[in-house]
Amino acid sequence: MLRIAIQSKGRLSDDSLALLRDAGIMVDELKRKFLGKATNFPLELLYLRDDDIPGVVADGSADIGIVGFNEVAESGLLADAPAVPGKVTLERKLGFGKCHISLAIPKNQEYTDPSFFNGKSIATSYPYVLEGWLKENNVDARVRKILGSVEIAPAASIADAIFDIVSSGGTLVSNGLKEVVKVLDSEAVLISGPSMDEEKRRILSSLLFRFDSIANSAGKKYILMNLPTESVEEAVKLLPAMRSPTVMPLAAEGWCSLHSVVLEKELWDKIEKLKAIGAEGILVLDLDKIIL
Ligand code: ATP
Ligand code: MG
Numbered sequence: 001m002l003r004i005a006i007q008s009k010g011r012l013s014d015d016s017l018a019l020l021r022d023a024g025i026m027v028d029e030l031k032r033k034f035l036g037k038a039t040n041f042p043l044e045l046l047y048l049r050d051d052d053i054p055g056v057v058a059d060g061s062a063d064i065g066i067v068g069f070n071e072v073a074e075s076g077l078l079a080d081a082p083a084v085p086g087k088v089t090l091e092r093k094l095g096f097g098k099c100h101i102s103l104a105i106p107k108n109q110e111y112t113d114p115s116f117f118n119g120k121s122i123a124t125s126y127p128y129v130l131e132g133w134l135k136e137n138n139v140d141a142r143v144r145k146i147l148g149s150v151e152i153a154p155a156a157s158i159a160d161a162i163f164d165i166v167s168s169g170g171t172l173v174s175n176g177l178k179e180v181v182k183v184l185d186s187e188a189v190l191i192s193g194p195s196m197d198e199e200k201r202r203i204l205s206s207l208l209f210r211f212d213s214i215a216n217s218a219g220k221k222y223i224l225m226n227l228p229t230e231s232v233e234e235a236v237k238l239l240p241a242m243r244s245p246t247v248m249p250l251a252a253e254g255w256c257s258l259h260s261v262v263l264e265k266e267l268w269d270k271i272e273k274l275k276a277i278g279a280e281g282i283l284v285l286d287l288d289k290i291i292l
Contacts, residue, residue, distance in 0.1 A: 001043070001200075002043050002064065003043075003044040003061075003064075004043060004044070004045055004066065005053045005062035005064070005066075006046070006053075006066045007047075007048065007067065008047035011097060012066065012188050015097065016188070017029055019094065019096075020038070022288075022289075023210035023211060025038045025043060025210075027039075043203070046061075046062050050068060053066075054191065055077065057193040058077045058193060058194070059193075060193050060194070063193055063196050064091070064191065065191050066094065066188055066190055067188065067191065068188055069090075073126075074126045078090065082194075083195075084194055085194050091208065094190060095188075096188050097186070097188035098167070098185075100165070100167075100182050100183070100184060101126055101129060101163060101164065101165055101182075101186065102163070102164070102180070102183060103117070103122070103133075103183065104151075104161065104162050104163075105160070106178075114181070115139065117161065118140050118141065120141050120161055122142070122143055122144065122159055123144045123146050123150050123158055123159035123162045123163070124143065125145065126163060129163075129183065130163045130183075150164040151177065152175060154175075212292075213291050219265065220262065220263055220264060221263075221267055222260075222285040222286070223239070223285075225258055225274060225282040225283070226250060226257055227257070227278060228255060229255060231277040238273050239270065241260040245259060246258070246259040261287065267284065
């Protein structure tokens with residue numbers, strides 16, 4: 001049995017459960033209690049506040065966790081190597097919950113360089129990450145830890161600047177602030193702890209295999225079409241697919257059906273080129289998983 005910690009209620013909860021569901025793991029979502037269990041996979045779910053997730057994974061109370069990288073960075077528990085006692089390892093970036101932590105100042109002030117912050121006070125819920133940046137940039141500023149409503153700190157004369165999460169920037173603008181330094185990029189990540197026995201490692205690798213198959217299908221489409229047989233060679237050059245496209249003869253003489261996988265961003269360009277060499281009846285379908 002492997003135990004995963006996920007956020008109980010918040011921005012990452014639904015996407016974390018959706019990822020498990022995509023991986024074929026059935027969880028009773030109506031029972032988001034402290035501890036739950038998957039019905040068809042050896043996985044226990046521990047529902048927590050996101051701030052607590054790096055700590056419980058580091059001390060082995062949970063084996064793995066899904067949490068924002070910002071929280072992992074702030075915990076100071078990230079190890080460069082696997083299985084460091086009391087630390088966590090980054091297993092995968094998960095592609096959702098994207099945001100960054102930035103320094104922002106009142107919009108009427110002019111920002112020059114990091115020395116701007118010398119002698120200033122900065123309000124943040126991420127003091128550890130901020131202290132790291134200040135040190136790296138030789139800035140001597142006062143860090144004021146506040147847990148919520150950080151963005152109102154300058155207007156309320158609590159601090160001169162803020163260091164906080166930004167996704168669209170709308171909150172900053174509505175509080176008369178502007179982003180001046182992007183310090184940390186974040187997204188949801190899967191972390192693992194230091195003390196997993198062989199059975200747990202095996203379960204983790206089967207989970208990672210499923211997550212990777214889902215990630216592989218991202219941004220890709222399945223495409224199939226009818227094509228004059230004489231154009232197959234040209235079409236194969238256009239559609240390299242994983243090994244090579246599948247080509248099947250049609251009942252109609254001189255025609256075949258060709259199936260392949262294309263990157264979504266190249267889809268329309270490829271379709272135009274395929275039409276130019278005689279492709280007809282082109283179907284484009286969503287891809288669920290790609291098992292390599
Ligand atoms: P908890 O009650 O679990 O402590 P929280 O209030 O600290 O929750 P949420 O607001 O639910 O946290 O955000 C969880 C995570 O979502 C953040 O740590 C961050 O990684 C990510 N995130 C993505 N976009 C944003 C955003 N615009 N604002 C805040 N967090 C964001
Ligand atoms: Mg939190």
